[in-house]
Amino acid sequence: MTVNIMNVDYSTKIPNNVNLSEDRQVLKALEGWHPGYVDWWQDMGPEGFQQSLVYLRTAYSVDPRGWAKFDYVKMPDYRWGILLAPQEEDRKVPFGAHYGEPAWQEVPGEYRAMLRRLIVIQGDTEPASVEQQRHLGKTAPSLYDLRNLFQVNVEEGRHLWAMVYLLQKYFGRDGREEADELLRRRSGDEDSPRMLGAFNEETPDWLSFFMFTYFTDRDGKMQLHSLAQSGFDPLSRTCRFMLTEEAHHMFVGETGITRVVQRTCEAMREAGITDPTDIAKVRALGVVDLPTIQKKLNLHYSLSLDLFGSEVSTNAANAFNAGIKGRYRETQIEDDHQLKTSTYPVLKLVGGEIKRVDEPALTALNMRLRDDYTQDCVKGLLRWNKVISTAGYDFKLALPNVAFHRAIGEFKDVHATPDGLLIDDATWNKRKNDWVPSTADGDFIASLMTPVTEAGKFASWISPPKVGIDNKPGDFEYVKIET
Ligand SMILES: [Fe+2]
Ligand SMILES: [Fe+2]
Numbered sequence: 001m002t003v004n005i006m007n008v009d010y011s012t013k014i015p016n017n018v019n020l021s022e023d024r025q026v027l028k029a030l031e032g033w034h035p036g037y038v039d040w041w042q043d044m045g046p047e048g049f050q051q052s053l054v055y056l057r058t059a060y061s062v063d064p065r066g067w068a069k070f071d072y073v074k075m076p077d078y079r080w081g082i083l084l085a086p087q088e089e090d091r092k093v094p095f096g097a098h099y100g101e102p103a104w105q106e107v108p109g110e111y112r113a114m115l116r117r118l119i120v121i122q123g124d125t126e127p128a129s130v131e132q133q134r135h136l137g138k139t140a141p142s143l144y145d146l147r148n149l150f151q152v153n154v155e156e157g158r159h160l161w162a163m164v165y166l167l168q169k170y171f172g173r174d175g176r177e178e179a180d181e182l183l184r185r186r187s188g189d190e191d192s193p194r195m196l197g198a199f200n201e202e203t204p205d206w207l208s209f210f211m212f213t214y215f216t217d218r219d220g221k222m223q224l225h226s227l228a229q230s231g232f233d234p235l236s237r238t239c240r241f242m243l244t245e246e247a248h249h250m251f252v253g254e255t256g257i258t259r260v261v262q263r264t265c266e267a268m269r270e271a272g273i274t275d276p277t278d279i280a281k282v283r284a285l286g287v288v289d290l291p292t293i294q295k296k297l298n299l300h301y302s303l304s305l306d307l308f309g310s311e312v313s314t315n316a317a318n319a320f321n322a323g324i325k326g327r328y329r330e331t332q333i334e335d336d337h338q339l340k341t342s343t344y345p346v347l348k349l350v351g352g353e354i355k356r357v358d359e360p361a362l363t364a365l366n367m368r369l370r371d372d373y374t375q376d377c378v379k380g381l382l383r384w385n386k387v388i389s390t391a392g393y394d395f396k397l398a399l400p401n402v403a404f405h406r407a408i409g410e411f412k413d414v415h416a417t418p419d420g421l422l423i424d425d426a427t428w429n430k431r432k433n434d435w436v437p438s439t440a441d442g443d444f445i446a447s448l449m450t451p452v453t454e455a456g457k458f459a460s461w462i463s464p465p466k467v468g469i470d471n472k473p474g475d476f477e478y479v480k481i482e483t
Helices: 024-044 109-132 143-170 172-184 206-228 233-270 279-283 290-306 314-321 365-390 425-434 439-448
Strands: 053-059 068-074 343-350 353-360
Touching (some): 024 143, 024 172, 053 143, 109 143, 109 206, 109 314, 143 172, 206 233, 206 290, 206 365, 233 290, 290 365, 290 439, 314 365, 343 365
Antiparallel strands (some): 343 353
16 A cells, blocks of 8 residues: 555545545445434534534644644534554554464454444444534533534544444444444434443533543543554554544543633632632522532543443453453553453452452453543542632542442442442432532523623633633634524
């Protein structure tokens, strides 16, 4: 192949760096799928704004030093494409039973079903989040935020394309059927929901959106990192490029929450409020009080922990042994990469107490990835707490205990406080509104969600960003709204 895979071919209807114009069969399959995708985008993508000009970045290369071009685009005209990171020469399977063998360029027959399942699960999350976020455009706190929402949305759409490409190129007819199914399921639908719990929850307001992009997109980051290690090279290359896009989604979450916390602290100071837990007083200022931010955080973090599956899992062990799904930063870990004898500490419920129990490292891979995730989450909390302490307030946001509010894994059948104290059903029911947002909390946040569409202006409850997208000035018109 002589094409320059760093650059993207925009001459075909589907931009790509995988030489689609010479891969007629796959091009035909993708072109056949495209109209259904556009229909899905019109039905389930952002509500309204489809005729608006949005200042979006589009990938034109996979060179990490500069792959994006910014311009005004109508979302339905966005150039969704197939982009894989460059092929690494002589890449080897970096873990599992095939450790050290050449990475596979085709699907190994014995792992076909497993691989397909993992790709479908990943693929299913991408359109799901677009569906969950489709109502948010009409309450955006600024044009800057509106643009960021749409950027995230079009890129999740592109991630769906990425998974569909793999399905259609490598899995024949089954793959084409799965690709169609990805357009058929709907987030929160009773008959045909999305595959994972957190992707069927609502994203009712912008605080939830920032929590989602911080916590749930970060689960995506961890999953993509593990799949980027895959011995199946096309999957690895796809995920590596997706990760460069994903970084922006988490930036939106982290800075979004920072700006909410910032604005709350400023408003409290201006009003001379000394007690940040005086909720009524703080809310009267038109900002979100810190205890409510903590509740939202509790909810989204616990929902995201569920995405890692059971702490002890033979599926995870099988995928690792097969060389299909590795660990976070697998190639930087110093061990045998086969986990033949090692153990890993897993939090378990033992005799009514939460205890660390050593399990074979191979079956504890979900737990390990979840621990890596939690460590990654902590960074944002440090930043948010810095904002609070700098403003002179004695209040700390914290991640709730792993046993808190869980629906999957070791703690799904018990109730625990955010501090990890096990409690009975009655206590849970009495106190849960102190820990996860109540209807009244939701109503209050909803009352703040009035749209701000004047360039350079922001809603009462959020601070402006420090810098603009693509270094644009504060009053830049990120979205030219057409009505
Ligand atoms: Fe994604
Ligand atoms: Fe994302």
